Amino acid sequence: MKKATYTTLPGLLAMAALLAACSSAPTTTSLLDQTRGDYMAAQSNPMVSTYAPREWRDASAALEAANAAATRQDDKEQVDKLAYLAKQKIATAQEVAKQKAAEADVANAGKQRDELRLEARTQQADQATARAQAAQAAAEAAKAQAQNAEMATRDAQARAAALEVQLADLAAKKTERGMIITLGDVLFGTDKADLTSNGINTANKLAEVLKNNPQRTVLIEGFTDSTGSAAHNLELSQRRAESVRNALLGQGIARDRIATRGYGVAYPAAGNDTAANRQLNRRVEIVLSEDNTAIPARR
Structure with missing residues (x-):
């Protein structure tokens, strides 16, 4: 051979x-x-x-x-x-x-x-x-x-590319705590916790992000300006955070993936000396975690 x-x-x-x-x-x-x-x-x-x-x-x-x-x-x-x-x-x-x-x-x-x-x-x-x-x-x-x-x-x-597009649509900002989506005062009824139609639309977009990224969680934090009593402001900020949470629950997001916290007048985004600044302080911030990672506490 x-x-x-x-x-x-x-x-x-x-x-x-x-x-x-x-x-x-x-x-x-x-x-x-x-x-x-x-x-x-x-x-x-x-x-x-x-x-x-x-x-x-x-x-x-x-x-x-x-x-x-x-x-x-x-x-x-x-x-x-x-x-x-x-x-x-x-x-x-x-x-x-x-x-x-x-x-x-x-x-x-x-x-x-x-x-x-x-x-x-x-x-x-x-x-x-x-x-x-x-x-x-x-x-x-x-x-x-x-x-x-x-x-x-x-x-x-x-998934990362799709998430980047979705977060850009929500005007999310990267911070040391994670990506933060801010819902301004105009997305709620005046001095109320009810979401407007635009606010509901934003919450629905956030729900899509969570559905596509099941390893992530959110922390919803509410804030107010210094107008009114401290007790009223704390209660209003908590109700606004819970309003966003309820909108996410309505879209099928599991309750254990959502945490809420009301801070009232604490952690202002601007001074409370002008109407424009006070409006900036009346907000809800939604912190999106990394995959399987806890959200760091606010400092």
Whole structure:
């Protein structure tokens, strides 16, 4: 039988030389280096190219993909995923070669071999088959894991982009406590806690944000100006916060994702010396948490 030959090693060496010449070093990891070493060892074994040509081509292609990712300076996690897949395919090629070599020995064994030696060879072939199947299964699992991780990353990026658009529509501002959406005094009835139609529309938009981001919660804080008694202002600020909460509950948001707090005249946004400033102080601020993260207390 004429042995098959492959020229992937020169290509790999040329690629290594090209990488060394680049002014910007490629991404490298210990796993990728180990995989390259495994490849060199497998290539020096003539049984691999003779008995497992298809598996060897798959392994070569997988390593080339990992090297290409390193050359592109992909992140190390992606390089490692591809390197791991290549490592498993190299192992698969080696195990298949062992299996087929063992099977060839058994097939070519003459009548002079006793039953004991034939049984030993057959057992060796079975063990090689089992290892090859295990290596193949591990390679497929690694491939599926990489695909799932990529899909999860894309989904997260899509959600983040959609959230950014929604928060921009709500004029949200980023703070150290999280994104804050402010509902001004004009979104409530005068000296009342009832939301106007515009206020309800804003609350509905916020409900959509919470539906699309189930790992987030909100803290709704009410504030007033200094006009009127402190008791009245505290009670009004709490009722306005609860009015927003009730609007969210009406849109199907779970109660345990919503907290409210009325502060009355505390934490003014501006002085209470002019009508315009007092209007700024009459507000409800809605703090949106990060994923699975508690909202920091107001300082």
